[in-house]
Amino acid sequence: xxxxxxxxxxxxxxxxxxxxxxxxxxxxxxxxxxxxxxxxxxxxxxxxxxxxxxxxxxxxxxxxxxxxxxxxxxxxxxxxxxxxxxxxxxxxxxxxxxxxxxxxxxxxxxxxxxxxxxxxxxxxxxxxxxxxxxxxxxxxxxxxxxxxxxxxxxxxxxxxxxxxxxxxxxxxxxxxxxxxxxxxxxxxxxxxxxxxxxxxxxxxxxxxxxxxxxxxxxxxxxxxxxxxxxxxxxxxxxxxxxxxxxxxxxxxxxxxxxxxxxxxxxxxxxxxxxxxxxxxxxxxxxxxxxxxxxxxxxxxxxxxxxxxxxxxxxxxxxxxxxxxxxxxxxxxxxxxxxxxxxxxxx
Amino acid sequence: xxxxxxxxxxxxxxxxxxxxxxxxxxxxxxxxxxxxxxxxxxxxxxxxxxxxxxxxxxxxxxxxxxxxxxxxxxxxxxxxxxxxxxxxxxxxxxxxxxxxxxxxxxxxxxxxxxxxxxxxxxxxxxxxxxxxxxxxxxxxxxxxxxxxxxxxxxxxxxxxxxxxxxxxxxxxxxxxxxxxxxxxxxxxxxxxxxxxxxxxxxxxxxxxxxxxxxxxxxxxxxxxxxxxxxxxxxxxxxxxxxxxxxxxxxxxxxxxxxxxxxxxxxxxxxxxxxxxxxxxxxxxxxxxxxxxxxxxxxxxxxxxxxxxxxxxxxxxxxxxxxxxxxxxxxxxxxxxxxxxxxxxxx
Ligand SMILES: O=P(O)(O)O[C@H]1O[C@H](CO)[C@@H](O)[C@H](O)[C@H]1O
Ligand SMILES: O=P(O)(O)O[C@H]1O[C@H](CO)[C@@H](O)[C@H](O)[C@H]1O
Numbered sequence: 239x240x241x242x243x244x245x246x247x248x249x250x251x252x253x254x255x256x257x258x259x260x261x262x263x264x265x266x267x268x269x270x271x272x273x274x275x276x277x278x279x280x281x282x283x284x285x286x287x288x289x290x291x292x293x294x295x296x297x298x299x300x301x302x303x304x305x306x307x308x309x310x311x312x313x314x315x316x317x318x319x320x321x322x323x324x325x326x327x328x329x330x331x332x333x334x335x336x337x338x339x340x341x342x343x344x345x346x347x348x349x350x351x352x353x354x355x356x357x358x359x360x361x362x363x364x365x366x367x368x369x370x371x372x373x374x375x376x377x378x379x380x381x382x383x384x385x386x387x388x389x390x391x392x393x394x395x396x397x398x399x400x401x402x403x404x405x406x407x408x409x410x411x412x413x414x415x416x417x418x419x420x421x422x423x424x425x426x427x428x429x430x431x432x433x434x435x436x437x438x439x440x441x442x443x444x445x446x447x448x449x450x451x452x453x454x455x456x457x458x459x460x461x462x463x464x465x466x467x468x469x470x471x472x473x474x475x476x477x478x479x480x481x482x483x484x485x486x487x488x489x490x491x492x493x494x495x496x497x498x499x500x501x502x503x504x505x506x507x508x509x510x511x512x513x514x515x516x517x518x519x520x521x522x523x524x525x526x527x528x529x530x531x532x533x534x535x536x537x538x539x540x541x542x543x544x545x546x547x548x549x550x551x552x553x554x555x556x557x558x559x560x561x562x563x564x565x566x567x568x569x570x571x572x573x574x575x576x577x578x579x580x581x582x583x584x
Numbered sequence: 585x586x587x588x589x590x591x592x593x594x595x596x597x598x599x600x601x602x603x604x605x606x607x608x609x610x611x612x613x614x615x616x617x618x619x620x621x622x623x624x625x626x627x628x629x630x631x632x633x634x635x636x637x638x639x640x641x642x643x644x645x646x647x648x649x650x651x652x653x654x655x656x657x658x659x660x661x662x663x664x665x666x667x668x669x670x671x672x673x674x675x676x677x678x679x680x681x682x683x684x685x686x687x688x689x690x691x692x693x694x695x696x697x698x699x700x701x702x703x704x705x706x707x708x709x710x711x712x713x714x715x716x717x718x719x720x721x722x723x724x725x726x727x728x729x730x731x732x733x734x735x736x737x738x739x740x741x742x743x744x745x746x747x748x749x750x751x752x753x754x755x756x757x758x759x760x761x762x763x764x765x766x767x768x769x770x771x772x773x774x775x776x777x778x779x780x781x782x783x784x785x786x787x788x789x790x791x792x793x794x795x796x797x798x799x800x801x802x803x804x805x806x807x808x809x810x811x812x813x814x815x816x817x818x819x820x821x822x823x824x825x826x827x828x829x830x831x832x833x834x835x836x837x838x839x840x841x842x843x844x845x846x847x848x849x850x851x852x853x854x855x856x857x858x859x860x861x862x863x864x865x866x867x868x869x870x871x872x873x874x875x876x877x878x879x880x881x882x883x884x885x886x887x888x889x890x891x892x893x894x895x896x897x898x899x900x901x902x903x904x905x906x907x908x909x910x911x912x913x914x915x916x917x918x919x920x921x922x923x924x925x926x927x928x929x930x
Binding site (some may be wrong): 517 | 589591592593595602603606609611613614640659667677678680681684733738742743750760766786807862882894898901902
């Protein structure tokens with residue numbers, strides 16, 4: 239089954255992905271990326287995220303020892319009030335103000351490590367920091383969306399290898415969240431159960447797209463994944479935002495994140511680039527019984543450390559496409575060890 | 585005006601783009617791309633698109649002298665019938681068959697040239713070929729969408745520098761077309777005029793996003809452009825597909841394409857990478873009075889030949905974002921000469 243081209247429906251966006259399993263034989267003669275160098279010092283005097291160093295605009299980082307948060311010196315979102323630039327002349331040129339805050343969250347003073355190389359309790363500390371930032375940002379009545387995300391690797395446009403993530407919190411729900419809200423609301427209205435809980439039950443029954451799980455969380459390659467090794471992390475019971483996690487559930491998420499990112503690194507023996515982020519329920523007056531907190535991992539690599547998938551041409555103008563099936567990708571990730579390749583014995 | 589963050593509505597998709605003009609001061613310390621080498625022979629014995637050479641799977645190209653079309657040896661779409669893999673087990677795992685054809689259209693036997701370096705009549709020959717292919721593919725009752733596009737440059741995942749484009753024709757309208765159809769239909773139902781004609785009139789009145797125009801066509805940076813130097817090419821009178829162009833209008837499009845791609849190359853003095861493509865009205869029973877044929881150019885470069893815009897992190901998980909405004913980008917392109925930089929006198 240699934241040996242010919244077909245399309246699959248993304249339940250969260252209502253959009254399709256083209257799957258072309260017959261195309262995996264295609265030889266690649268295009269761009270080959272440089273293998274990223276992976277030897278960084280524990281402290282880099284030139285890094286603007288290392289403890290004690292100077293940043294842009296005359297700021298200096300404290301001598302932090304665990305996580306460290308600051309507002310982006312070149313924030314893409316202007317603070318509230320400053321940006322009262324609503325400007326809809328007519329139906330054809332439609333603009334709105336979009337205010338908010340962009341924060342940077344450093345995981346640790348260690349310049350040389352990345353997520354899978356931290357201990358579970360260090361990852362738990364990052365999760366606590368994300369949660370506290372979500373709490374304060376989400377309490378602002380001018381903020382409706384709090385998006386916690388990490389860009390990792392040069393290939394993903396990450397401009398600094400120091401382990402860090404970002405939080406962009408803003409006035410309106412961004413497009414991808416609007417789509418997910420509409421789809422989850424419609425399903426809940428029809429069935430009285432959250433879409434992602436029913437979807438997870440189905441996937442656990444099937445099994446062939448599951449990558450790994452623990453007591454509280456599951457990582458799987460969604461049926462509609464567009465990136466070759468895309469995964470979706472789902473909670474086993476319906477929580478809506480990071481604020482809903484108790485200590486045990488948060489620690490379990492730290493465990494799952496360590497194991498999942500370790501497998502990514504192990505897949506090609508390289509620190510695996512990706513964008514990942516949490517989709518939390520909107521911070522508004524609603525209860526959002528339809529919404530289930532989830533994390534998307536969007537990694538660009540296709541075949542080995544140096545060949546990435548390009549979402550171009552037909553994908554930009556038509557719809558996203560993939561060659562290897564989600565089932566094949568899940569099997570590959572599932573079979574990898576939980577021990578990081580840097581610790582394998584020669 | 586527009587000095588602070590705001591969002592703009594894409595009329596064709598109904599989605600937003602975040603514009604952060606205050607962010608253009610951001611220093612770039614991330615990935616710097618290699619400057620593509622730009623000295624290719626007129627004929628390359630190792631190129632599978634050059635005339636007379638062998639392709640994959642035992643095929644050999646004829647000694648073509650103008651354009652040359654063949655079916656992709658590794659097509660992402662399986663032929664009709666072969667792919668009867670409809671598979672919607674339930675509401676949660678939804679798949680459909682998606683059949684069709686992928687063709688490759690070589691512009692010329694000359695391995696060393698790209699679109700702006702061809703003469704207007706050579707570009708016109710490419711347009712004629714695209715039109716003939718559209719005619720035969722669009723006549724197939726199993727085909728609803730005929731997408732003519734070009735990926736140019738290593739940065740865009742183009743695996744062969746020989747000047748060529750692709751045509752993917754398939755069973756269902758792809759996602760981006762579905763969005764554009766819905767928006768154009770809704771506007772037409774309300775106003776009795778095509779959305780893109782009213783939008784063009786508005787832009788010609790304003791002038792600040794126009795890049796260039798001739799008797800029959802206009803190139804502009806759309807109000808909602810997401811890529812730094814994205815452009816939209818629109819006809820001055822409403823045509824729906826390439827089949828509606830008369831000789832004069834097609835020749836005028838060849839002229840406009842030569843001048844537009846020349847300006848792209850002149851912007852940073854480099855053969856400018858992009859994905860471009862035509863959105864033609866659906867090939868079905870409808871008349872599509874709402875639809876206006878248009879071309880999108882999606883180029884990735886941001887600052888110079890070696891720094892590209894990464895659509896990652898917030899963009900993947902939230903909404904696309906840009907720093908320089910569409911008005912600034914349009915002004916930069918507008919001021920460039922029509923003569924290709926390779927022909928400038930030293
Ligand atoms: O068909 P090509 O040029 O080998 O491949 C390129 O274009 C395709 C269609 O836009 C994309 O799916 C591929 O990711 C890209 O590398
Ligand atoms: O903020 P950074 O890491 O400098 O920049 C990176 O992430 C941003 C948010 O996802 C993107 O808009 C940029 O294109 C990318 O280079």
